[in-house]
Amino acid sequence: MPEAALREPSRSSTRRQVIAPVAWGAGATLVLSVLILVGSRNLAHFDAALVGYTFSVLFATFGLTYRYAMWLQRPPTAMYWRRGWQAFLRPGWRRRNAGMWFRRVAEDVVANRFIFARNRLRGLTHMLIMWGCLIAVAITFPLVFGWLHFRPVPGDLSLYEAVAFGFPAFRFPHDSAIAFFLFHGLVWASFLVIAGVMLAVRRRMRDEGAAAVQRFAEDFMPLILLFAVSLTGLMLTASYTWMGGYAYTFIAILHAITVIGTFLWLPFGKFFHIFQRPAQLGVGFYKDAGRAQALAHCRRCGHAFSSRMHIEDLIEVEHQLGFTYEIPGDDGHYQWICPRCRRASLAMAQGALWRGRRGGTPLPDTRPLPMPVHVNPGLRQGPLGVEDADNFYP
Amino acid sequence: MNGPARTTDTTPPLDRETIGAFGPHLAYAKDGRLDTGIEPDKYVKTHCCFCGQQCGMQLKVKDNVVIGVEPWYEFPFNKGMMCPKGIKRYLQQAHPDRLLHAYAKDAGATGGFRAMAYDAAIRQTAEAIDRIQSTHGNDAFAVLSGASLTTEKTYVMGKFAHMCLRTAHIDYNGRLCMVSAAAGNKKAFGIDRAANPWEDILGAGVILVSGANIAECAPITTNYVWQAREQGAKVIVVDPRITPIARTCDLFLPVKPGRDTALFNGILHLMIEHDWIDHAFLEQHTVGFEAVAASVREWTPQRTAEVTGIAVKSIQQAAEWWGTAETSFLCHARGLEHHSNGVKNVMSAINIVLASGRIGRPNCGYATITGQGNGQGGREHGQKCDQLPGGRDLANPEHREYVAGVWGMDPAALPQPGVDAYEIIRKIDTGEIKGLLSLCFNPVVSLPDSHFVRQALEKLDFYVVIDFFLSESARYAHIVLPGSLHEEDEGTVTQTEGRVVRINKAVECPGEARPDWQIIQDIAKALGREQGLTFESPREMFEELRVASKGGIADYSGISYERIEEHYGVFWPCPSDVPDGVPLPGPQGTVRLFEPGSWNPVARGAGPFYFPDGKARLNVTPYVGPAEDVDEEFPIILTTGRVVSQFLSGNQTRRIGPLVDHCPEPRIEMHPRLAARLGIADGDWATAESRRGHCTLRASVVTTIRPDTVFIPYHWPGRKSANQLTIAAQDPISKIPEYKVCAVRVRKADAPPEYAAALEPQQ
Amino acid sequence: MPVPDALEFFIDPGRCIGCQACIQACTECDTHKGQSMIQLDYVDRAHSTQTVPVVCLHCDSPTCAEVCPADAIKRTEDGIVQTARKPRCIACNNCVLACPFGVPKMQTKMNLMMKCDMCYDRTSVGLKPWCASACPSQALAFGTREEMARLRPHAKPVNTFQFGRQTIRTKVNIMVPRDAPTDIVDVTASMHEPTIGREILDDVFMERPDGGDA
């Protein structure tokens, strides 16, 4: 199901909005090209067979940077980006923030804790795919760019030497565990990815909820690509290990196609979340900062419901987006009304239209009006209790 | 009834050990019930077990576990609608607290009960029954049954008591529920059933709801009332609390608890004064109007207002709307019926219906809203102390003969009518009754003056409980037999409109548990008196019930399981044959009662009502106040009731996590003016005391209640139980206890009660 | 499959009895099983039993989606504003704070906003959403406009709301009197209205509860 276009933002500066991201994309691609040249000692260590890969990565770099820059231009993203950094670099908080950064990276990125909280099996699925891909990328990219290569140590045939950016880095025996891991790392990575993809596909095939909302391009395409990359990679290994290189060239081309396809897909589909996700870290710091500052009090019920900073920022963002939630009079802006009171106000507005037709009358006015309370005091099957307190949103 | 407050300590035990072993613990959806990838093995069409409306629903079943529900849009009464209880009822199945074995009381065992073999438990039960009956006579063993059972089971229970045990003492917990309406209806109409289907609410011009918290106790009826209002109906609500439906009704009459007769007398007075009366109807179809008219003459608006606490102009408005309506529907529930003058209240309400002449026609009706799952069917087929199947009377020789004939026994051997449920408890207390079997009844929580009930149960020589969870009452049992849940058995139920519906079995009983009727038959067999109790299936029972009810008022003879399924329920009376020239009821049975020209077995064509002359009766209803009125010492009225998320004594619903979260603990509801005087703020611990006991709960300070009244919902046990305070005064005719009024005093508690730290909310 | 055009959602908060059937029903929905997305509040329980049930109104130009820095909220062609995409949502709370109807809920531990998607698993195959199926008062109702017009002859559905200077149009309708002077529900105009209910007036009492000074 294609998405209906979102409300179009004003188009006055569209050209500038495109030119800047293009420039960023071009810049990043250039930087990477230079790095490849330098790292491979002017292509001395560059494996010519991998040229296709290199170009696809360069293209992906352009695409990703372009998309990222476009994304950062959206008013809410720009605001959060700026504020996130400000919160992170806030004087007096930097040491703490650095500590928090490590903690959050460990919990969210390394351990995927929030995904496990969503669902254990999904957490596992994501973990397998994520680590599989990370390992594979960590091994292949330096090789492809010629940043890393191995050579036998002259004089001692039992040793290999790793060469990084043209400098000898370390040596290891060719029958050691390190060697085994390094040379078979891609195999292990493929296994992880395939297991994860299997779990993901299983869920998508049987889950009624997923069935209702999933789409092919968004949800299945990435899984198919990952599966294809892993499988052709494994076939390559199988071919040269056990089958004396049977159909090696054909498989290699197939593999190259899948990998290049995946790279080309990176900036567009679901994979983009890999680059977007770290914004979550910024959100954490922004919330920390908000909590330590003045609170926003609802102008209907008087209760605190968020940080002042967040409300003011949102008012600014809404303004940039062309919304006009300004209210004449004391209330100023609808953003100063807490979500509960917004819901209550909806009922009051509807009730007002029925006045005189249905029984019941407005009861005596007491300003500020009491804060509406959720009807269920103990809802443990939903996101009300603790979470709302965590968000300090009533 | 007023007397000095009890001096002995009446604090119930905390029972922590038993609770630890047997719950109530909370069940939440997990594993398969949360997995959205599971394809159910089957969808079972059945009905909700949690109120008299019997919403149609489909249970999703996978591997003998009910994993969820799905609306049953085609079922005409509720069209897929359900209240929270219905949606979450599936969590009672496969519950960790479920009894899987028989248990014997054993002080040494964890939780006070030791699991034992089923057969041995049946043997011990039979031995005990035999011993008690042979030593102290048949009537020394009593049976308490329930109105949430299927009609088949209630039939078996009546037969078991009357034919197998031959005890006079069987009664049921409908005694705490619908009996005042039943008695009032019998006196006025000669038949006890909602006179109209709910569709007639939709077209009514005025809807008068008296003492029915529809929003919480009969939620689906809300849509009927609102639907009528959308089409222009005026809604009048009579209640001491501003319930959700009263909030926006057109006219709210905040009646002082226990004064309903006065209100209806006052309305009738005004109707007569303004001649808003259907004289032709009264002339043709009723008797007794003159006497009633004379008796309400004294109920001037001023006097009515003084007694009921309702403003004169509201009374006048209500009388005018009701009096001048073209079409109307009056419905009431426990608020009107739970009184020591409950039958009178009901009859006074019926008087204004009859005086208006608006009954027995489309959009003109009257009904009581039943509360229990089978509140209607459960009171028709012989588990009431004075009743035989088909709504027949145990005291009537003809009726005795007919039923004895169906059962193949000597009519003389049938016991005479016994006593009501509370009287059974009193007889236990005096030692007249020594043994008790209870099924689907939790008297420790549900009967008034629960301290008296507890100490009576402790005196029993032998008490056997059949239940699926260890209820609070079962803690007093010597033997507990593992019975069946609603979803583990099949049968029929008669819902609030008088529509007989099918309960289908979704899963098998777990462990050693069995269908209740099988347990009863096993006991009969062990007693060596299994004659007549050798049914193989509920269908067989139903077939016999059809015969046993034939020719009675509650005639089911024309109903079959297939007919029910085909027509989404069949309304009784539904005779299988009628005299020549009389039309048989349509495929759906007798949907509306008292239609002009209709035939019934009592009037035999003389008129639409169920008396030999075919005429309805207006009964004189002199106002008598509640049994225990407020005084200097106990100056506040206590009234009790329900919350939407709980069912009756809560033995089931207090084990369902999401329902408990909804309203975890009872609170004592009071008006801020009263609270201010007592120095109590919202959320404070407050102690309510009556002459019978005390109860400490958190206060809920809200303006939605009369300032002279406090309210406590009654679903909780032990020290949270409202029934520690209520009075065991009963209506002289229906024997319903007066749950809705007693006198209390309230003060701020000195400290949080002990249970607050010791027990979870639902315990 | 898209949600059929003819089937629409209608809210009438005035009918709501606060029974929470919608909340319990919502937890049965396959797209977020075990979680309720319904917002149901007492407006002022101390004075009234008035409750207000709110599901997502599925705005034509959803504020929630526009303020989302992560592009996580998408509106499908059938007008349903879907819940946050799991890979994208960064739990920033912008949508929660910006939605004019107070709809989205934040699951902090999951780093995920969740909101009503009108039971997409049901409505996309022509079934009623769970809450509107169950709601005993039909404050939440789902069906065709013709059905509604027949059942509620004195009411009409409107889907335009005013918040200060901002007008918002939605897919979900709210029921107002048929002859109401306007087709716009001005939410901010009634914002400081107290709850609707009744008072049990002093002069109702002929007798004082305890002969005291009430």
Ligand code: SF4
């Ligand atoms: S408890 Fe009553 S209203 Fe609620 S679902 Fe069950 S039958 Fe329907």
Ligand code: SF4
């Ligand atoms: S189910 Fe309907 S009546 Fe009940 S709380 Fe929800 S919206 Fe209100």
Ligand code: SF4
């Ligand atoms: S109602 Fe709120 S959550 Fe729903 S689409 Fe509109 S802005 Fe988004």
